[in-house]
Amino acid sequence: MAMQNKKVAAILDLVADYLEMDGVDFRTKAYRRAAHTVDFLTQPIEEVHKKGGLEKLPGIGKAIALKIAEILDTGSLQYLEELKKQYPVDFEVLLLVEGLGPKTIKLLYQELGVKDLDDLEKEARRGHIHRLKGMGVKSEKKILENLEFAKKSTGRRLLGEILPLSQELKERIGSLPEVEIVEIAGSIRRRKETVGDIDVLTVTSDPQKVMDYFINLDLVGGVISHGPSKSTIRLKDGMEVDLRVFKKEEYGSALVYFTGSWELNVELRKIAISRGLKLNEYGVFKGDEQLAGRTEEDVFQALGLSYIEPELRENRGEMEAALAGKLPELVEKSDIKGDLHLHTQWSDGRSSILEMAEAAQKRGYQYLAITDHAQGLPVAGGLDEIALKEQMIEIDAVNDELDNIHVLKGVELNIGPDGSLDIDNEVLEELDVVLAAIHSGVPFKEGTLTDIILDVLENEYVDILAHPSGRKLKKRPAYDINLEKVFETAKETGTILEVDGQPQRLDLNDENIRMAIKYGCHLALDTDGHHTRDLDYMELAVSTARRGWAEAHDVVNTLPLKKFLKLF
Ligand SMILES: [Zn+2]
Ligand SMILES: [Zn+2]
Incomplete structure (x- = not known):
């Protein structure tokens, strides 16, 4: 439901980007404010529209309300299309390059004709960019560095955006009485942080009916192929979805195969061969005889392996562990007893303390921590000492x-x-x-950032280092920090490291988590929620931790309240 809100907000933001390119400050700000309002709205925007309430929303005047209505009614915005024509640049992609804002993109287009990442790379390598007004050798170098990062980000979408969509697809296909099994496979099932496409597998008594239903869903923007065993569609938002039909006795091996990773599949096939067997998406075979295939467990067992959880299937040593019977017992969502990183209306959050507490209660938690920003972040309405003390009184009342x-x-x-x-x-x-956390995107003096963080870890009042690496998916890489040193010190000082479940953060990431655990550090799985609905990001924090091989005892907020309080 909130998907429409996100889509509308993204379009308004893009309009703001184009206006910023033209230096129309007043209108830029209006569109930004409107985008923010829609993004944080508690109701579906289409409902507000139906009731004629768009103009009553904060920061949304008549003109923008009409634009929102147009997006909701037609799925696009003519005004944006006109702006795009004025500047035929691949704006969304260029914006992924850190350090490139709308004004720089305009300059690059007008002076050098840069339209996309390829043009940008060419001009940077030729040394044409540093001669432009306001640019320098340093910014040219930086652009080349950040380009690589942006290239990797294009085309893939955030897991946190796609997961609800894929779950909706699964539910809708599963609602057909002819569908016996339906499952999302691929990188989504492995909970990889970004997603390229959606793979759906199904077992059904009536493939034709299911395929017809699938290609006619209202989410579909186009049909790429339509057949009885496989169909491919493109969703309205551009993402491709494959639906494949398998027989019941093949389903387990198909699920292994289409869950991947590709690298692990290669290793699994090697094991099969070493045992005189054959493995493919239809089963494990000895000659023509199918030995296994109905369930994933059967398939792994036929290969002499214990069951490998999807989040581990990246060929990072899980097969060796499975052969040795030494796979970790991964932390589960049901182990989580509380959320330790939440914002409220006291700073930049959207819900009250009471609402957040009730939302946590609904999720079966025993505790939650209200952790609004402090005064060092005035843009986020950070609290000073006096406000914090007032907030404590309200927390007592809620308790x-x-x-x-x-x-x-x-x-x-x-x-x-x-x-x-x-x-x-x-x-x-x-x-x-x-x-404690770093929020500034401004780089610190070189070489000092690790030292600064080590000092913070030594501070006896700091319990948790939040979003430690500072990376934002598709926006900016991690800060230049020596994380191994951070983990080493965190172990000594007993400072807990956060796994922040915000879709664009997922910080620490899977590989860092695994390293932190090797150092003996403890983790806190949090949502960094700014709204009651954000508490659902716990699923992302947990799956990221699982990808990092975390067990329940590595995670402090698996402790029941009493034990948890003793920790501090
Ligand atoms: Zn933060
Ligand atoms: Zn926060």
């Missing part, structure tokens, strides 16, 4: 009001460029959970 859930008092400190923290120690002492 009095609600049973079966305990609201912990916390804060998310901002680590300043000089390493300073933005709340006095006396107040920190009164809090249950203190997070």
Whole structure:
């Protein structure tokens, strides 16, 4: 449902980008504000529209309300198409290059005719960019570096965006009485942080009917192929979906095959061959006889392996572990007893403390920590010491009001460029959970960032280092930090490392998590939620931790409340 909100917000944001290119500050700001309002709206935007309430939304005037209505009614916006014609550049892709804003993109287009990443790379390599006004050798070098990153990001979408969509697809296909089994395979099932396409497998008594239903779904933008055993569609938002039909006795091997990863499949086939067997998407065979294929468990067993969880299937040693019977017992969503990183209306969140507590209660948690931003982040409405103390009073009141859930008092400190923290120690002492994090995208002086973080870890009041690497998927790479040193020190100081479940963060990432565990560090799986619905990001935090081989005992918020409190 919130998908329409996201789509409308993205279009308004893109309009703002184009306007910014033209330097129309006033209208740029209006569109940005409108995008933000829609993005954080608690109801589906189409409902607001139906009730004629668009103009009543904060920051949305008559003109923009009409534009939103147009997007909702037609799926696109004529005004945006006109803006695009004015600047025939691949704007969304160029914006992925860190350091390139709308104004620079305009300059590059007008002076050098740069339209896409290829043009940009060519001009940067030829040394044409540093001669432009406002650019220099350093920014040219930076563009070349960040280009590589942007190239990898194009075409793939965030897991957090695609997961709800794929689950909706699964439910709708599964609602047909003829469908016996339906499952999402591919990188989504492995919970890879970005997704290229969606693979759906099904077992059905009536393939033709299921395929006809599939290609006629209202989400479909185009049909690429339509057959009885495989169809491919393109969704309205551009993502391709394959639906494949298998027989019941093949389903398990098909699921292994289409879940991947490709690298693991290669290794599995080698094992099969070494045992005189053949493995493909239809089963494990000895000669012509199918030995296994109905379930994944059967397939792994026929190869002499214990069951490998989908999140581990990346050929990073899981096969060796499966052969040796030494696979980890991965943490599960049901192990999680609380969320330790949440924002409310006190800073830049959208829900109240009470609403967040009730949402946590609904999810069966025992506790949650309210960790609004502190004053070092004025753009996020950060709190000073006085406000934090007032907030503590409200938290006490909520705790009095609600049973079966305990609201912990916390804060998310901002680590300043000089390493300073933005709340006095006396107040920190009164809090249950203190997070510290870097938020500035501005690079610190070279070589000092790791040292700054090590100092923060040494600070006895800081419990958790939040979103430690600072990366934002498809936006910017991790900060230049020596994470091994961070993990080593965190182990010594007992500072907990966060796995932030925000779709664009997933920070620490899977590989870092695995390394942190090797160092003996503990993790906190959080959502960094700014709205009650964001508590669902726990699923992303958990699956990222599972990809990092985390077990329940590696994660502090699997502890029941009493044990958890003793930790601090
Ligand atoms: Zn933060
Ligand atoms: Zn936060």
